């Protein structure tokens with residue numbers, strides 16, 4: 001049909017995960033546009049022109065990006081393929097299972113292709129889940145742990161200095177007997193339950209029920225990375241007190257998004273992609289408060305970067321709240337919140353914009369402008385994560401976010417547009433299920449007799465009314481010998497505890513340490 005010579009290109013590895021077969025490419029530009037408009041990376045481009053057009057990286061070196069592999073997903077002709085998967089299987093040989101990515105709290109839906117018991121690839125799912133076809137690098141390529149050879153296949157019991165394989169029944173019986181014995185000798189308050197953010201909701205519920213209804217201790221805390229005690233319901237209050245929360249879909253349609261002290265690139269990649277797409281397609285204006293110019297603060301996205309001095313977080317939040325308050329009372333506050341305005345006005349009186357600017361390092365005019373944008377926007381969002389929750393001043397910062405949310409209208413009597421992105425896939429569930437020392441499931445205070453009663457009736461015993469210790473307090477108590485038993489679920493405590501030396505002392509002094517995990521960690 002054609003006289004011209006057929007164009008041919010050399011196949012190319014574009015880094016560790018993408019292989020390009022350019023002879024298949026129809027130059028539809030989907031990969032280039034996805035990389036630019038959704039990922040914000042510009043790692044791919046078109047070289048040459050006309051029939052010689054070829055897709056590659058700018059300098060034909062490995063792709064300078066986060067290696068998410070979404071370009072592979074959107075390529076309609078298989079010109080971009082996944083190096084970890086290609087030639088391992090035919091798609092029709094794989095069983096397809098739809099599941100949820102376990103790597104962060106964004107909850108992306110993943111379709112895994114399985115042969116035998118081995119996952120050979122992971123893809124996004126069309127028309128399902130919050131993420132549609134999107135997956136970040138961890139969701140798309142981080143599945144080898146499932147069939148990793150070092151994954152534990154039996155329980156391990158410590159005999160002398162070594163851990164020896166044991167049957168699960170034997171290990172459970174041993175742990176239960178020791179747990180009961182230590183609790184009987186030293187009292188229920190000598191037992192603490194830690195971790196659990198990687199468990200599912202049912203497991204989280206049972207974990208804290210075991211602590212409270214069987215052992216009788218409130219020393220329960222999933223927030224093992226917290227550096228300071230924070231009330232269990234503080235995050236709930238900061239995110240709108242239980243009001244319906246903003247969805248990812250709504251996040252991508254706001255006029256103004258305020259991202260507080262979080263690098264979403266590493267912590268919540270899908271939330272970042274939602275904002276980048278929203279900025280590109282709908283003009284979402286993004287304000288990022290962070291000491292570093294993180295990806296979302298790049299000039300490409302046309303937003304504002306509030307370059308906050310380390311340690312200036314509280315000053316900036318109070319400055320923003322003060323600037324919002326100076327714009328007048330927020331409309332349509334519920335009566336209980338409106339009644340607190342005079343006290344709030346008094347508390348923020350000390351936070352002039354000049355002081356906030358001095359202590360945060362952000363110019364007063366930038367603080368005022370950010371508050372005005374938040375106040376003026378009809379659709380708005382405040383986004384934060386562990387940068388706040390695990391900060392030494394977390395309690396005060398969460399209170400400041402609650403103030404800011406009400407004063408800017410991010411929280412109203414009906415809705416909350418404050419999004420907390422926890423560090424693990426079920427950090428939110430851990431809060432909801434009562435994996436905190438002062439709250440039962442549903443944020444019910446353990447110290448309130450009437451609120452406690454339904455649980456006592458359901459669980460068939462009276463519950464300890466005294467709030468337990470938080471994770472930092474448990475760490476210190478175990479290190480000085482007051483806590484004798486530590487049960488750590490799905491948490492590498494030696495890595496997550498803010499003070500490793502203290503955690504080592506705590507583990508050494510404990511009479512019984514029970515660890516649930518997929519792999520043998522130093523913690524065990």
Ligand code: SF4
Pocket residue numbers: 024025026027028029030031032055071074075076077078079080
């Ligand atoms: S998506 Fe595939 S076919 Fe389209 S330009 Fe990219 S490599 Fe070529």
Ligand code: SF4
Pocket residue numbers: 101102103104105106107108131134135136137138139140268269270271
């Ligand atoms: S954004 Fe989070 S949930 Fe989604 S694929 Fe990446 S790690 Fe998994």
